Amino acid sequence: MTLVLAAVAIGLGPQPLVALDATVAPGEVLTIMGPSGSGKSTLLAAVAGDLAPAFGLSGRILLDGRDITARPTRDRRVGMLFQDDVLFxxxxxxxxxxxxxxxxxxxxxxxxxxxxxxxxxxxxxxxxxxxxxxGQRARVAxxxxxxAEPRALLLDEPFSRLDAARRAQIRAFVFDRARRAGLPVLLVTHDAEDARAAGGRVLDPLGRPLTL
Incomplete structure (x- = not known):
């Protein structure tokens, strides 16, 4: 299970928001870090198949060898965790x-x-x-x-609403479970502690490496 972002570019009118060319291996966490409004969640929407029509998308998104760029969300087999646990x-x-x-x-x-x-x-x-x-709700989520047996996991700042002690515990739990399942993970965050805990590469939405 590998997630490939092949020359993926997303823009809103003339404004470029995302420019990434990256491969995320099974069990690897790729962190995209930047301030609010920088295009992080827009990237996740593109991978999940939920990009708003106002955005322009080019490049290809491949998951487990399948080109999912134009597939509907239900056919992509991508799991996602949000800031809120969204339990029913x-x-x-x-x-x-x-x-x-x-x-x-x-x-x-x-x-x-x-x-x-x-x-x-x-x-x-x-x-x-x-x-x-x-913390219990986060684990249930x-x-x-x-x-649901996803082939990749997208994390949209899922730890941001937890207090510091619980945040470290849940963060470790999520990364451990994802690695055990061999899932490529795409984490977006504005928090350097999240990026350090992920232990993988850290890029900004335009593909530039960041040093923490």
Whole structure:
């Protein structure tokens, strides 16, 4: 599973926002760092297939050898974590995880229980998400994303709303799970600590290397 950004350029009218030519290997984290409005989230939208029509896109996006540049979002097999965990409030913790499971999977409850155990949340399948802590919700959101069997993981500043102690813990958990699954990871952030913790290359949206 490799993510390739082949001469990907994104602009808004005459203004260039993104210019990247990079390959993200399985288990690698590529960090795109810059201030708000610099094009970071626009890049993730392009990879996920959700780029607004106002933006111009050129180049190719390849995932696991497939050109996904023009494919609809549902066919890309790209997982994404946001600043907010976006758990469904009308579903239990287990219901949230079940929502992501491919239909072909037989023993759904066993897979849900295994995912909760991996996240250190054993026995919480029937809990209301509103009763969980911020860190617990973040772990449920990640496991829901992984249960959908993505081929790449996009991180849109998912740690920014956590306090410092919980942020370091969840950050380590996310990167560890992504590496174990062999997923190429694209992280966008404005926080140097996130970039350092990722441990990979750090570029700005125009492809220029950054030193932390």
């Amino acid at each position: 409030p009308h579903l239990s913790v287990g219901g949230n995880l079940a929502f992501a499971l491919p239909a072909r999977r037989g023993d759904r409850r066993a897979r849900i229980d295994a995912a909760l155990a991996q996240a250190g949340l054993e026995g919480m399948a029937d809990r209301d998400p509103a009763t969980l802590s911020g 990640l496991m829901r994303t992984l249960l």
